[in-house]
Amino acid sequence: MPRSPPWHRPQSRSVVPGWRACHRLRRSSGGVDPDYNRCRPMNRAPDGVAVDLLFAARPFTGLEHHALHTLRGLRIAGASVDVWTPQNILADMGDAAQGHRLVPFSPVPRPLRLGREQWAVPWRFGVHPRGYRVMHCISGVAPLLTRIPLVLSVPDLTFRVFPRDLHPKARLYFGFLVPRSIRLARRIIVSSEAIRRQVIDLYHIAPERVHRVPLCADAIFTPRPGPEVLAVRKQYGLPERYILCVATVDVRKDLGRLRAAYDLLPADMLDTALVVAGRTNPGSERLARELTRPSRRGHVIGLGYVPRDALPALYSGASAFVYPSRYEGFGLPVLEAMSCGSPVIVSASAALAELVGEAGVVLRTESVEELTRALERLLRFEDERRRQAQLALERAAEFSVGRLGAETVDVYEQALQA
Incomplete structure (x- = not known):
């Protein structure tokens, strides 16, 4: 049996929106585990680890699929986390949601996502929430106002290395928020040694704060007849x-x-x-x-x-x-x-x-x-x-979801001890 990390509480977890939202979820949840359709009032922010998927949107790209692989890996590693997610993608999460508690947010148009990223979490849970001990932001951008101890995944540094390849608005967005998120994070996750060296060298980050955790392919990717x-x-x-x-x-x-x-x-x-x-x-x-x-x-x-x-x-x-x-x-x-x-x-x-x-x-x-x-x-x-x-x-075969989950849990534990 995989060991449970120190921040994990083994009690069952469920989605906890209001009853009207719950009614809508029951009709639209599709493949979501039935546990996630049980509702009770949210009195306080739940404790433990929160994984931020508020960036996710249809159709899913590599970043969304990486986030779902991370959730599957965490479950294999014996970890249950809270997942902040847009309500309209719950049915698309499939088995990745199993074993975790979903905290749905109302979807917002793309131009308003920056506001939600930076303000929704402090507004909903407070700047100093007592319930969370670690927050994992997978998109490379974190809410700068929150004081939850932060683990930050940095997919790449395109905005810094090849800035002309991005739209000016994207350059401004990533150029302002990613460096500040990197400096705020207790621990940083990257998927390759090449990006690890860039984060360390470009932002003068202590090497022990930056961890290489390779991605994995979805289980559907096997040779086909x-x-x-x-x-x-x-x-x-x-x-x-x-x-x-x-x-x-x-x-x-x-x-x-x-x-x-x-x-x-x-x-x-x-x-x-x-x-x-x-x-x-x-x-x-x-x-x-x-x-x-x-x-x-x-x-x-x-x-x-x-x-x-x-x-x-x-x-x-x-x-x-x-x-x-x-x-x-x-x-x-x-x-x-x-x-x-x-x-x-x-x-x-x-x-x-x-x-x-x-x-x-x-x-x-x-x-x-x-x-x-x-x-x-x-x-x-x-x-x-x-x-x-x-x-x-x-x-x-060297890249597995189990390895992804276990190494991510190790980073969470180091962030708790930092």
């Missing part, structure tokens, strides 16, 4: 052979280099399509059009946003998965692809090289020709493709 792969190919109109990239379309992902490398493939490989799946960030519409423009050689397919349940078969059927991003905090789509047995090619970004290790092709430069050669090698030699796929599966 041929019939399932064929069904997804038919659904999206894909040929038998395709190169896959699952990424948000923006400048930082360097998808233009991938398109240029694909256009240089030899004529005997033109039956292999280039498939790009992912939503387009605001301001990157021109890049998306350029990426999927008709090709004289080969076939380029832009799928846009792909539902999560279709991704495992999409990964499994790919002849190669390519992630040429110039900067990442971890690279979760790469781990998902590896978990499905797809051979991977990644850029020389430090976090991606750290993730892949010897289990994939790590490009040494930003050369288009080098990427073309790497693609040609995987497409031409079946034995090499199978070898890389096996290495990818073995490497992916």
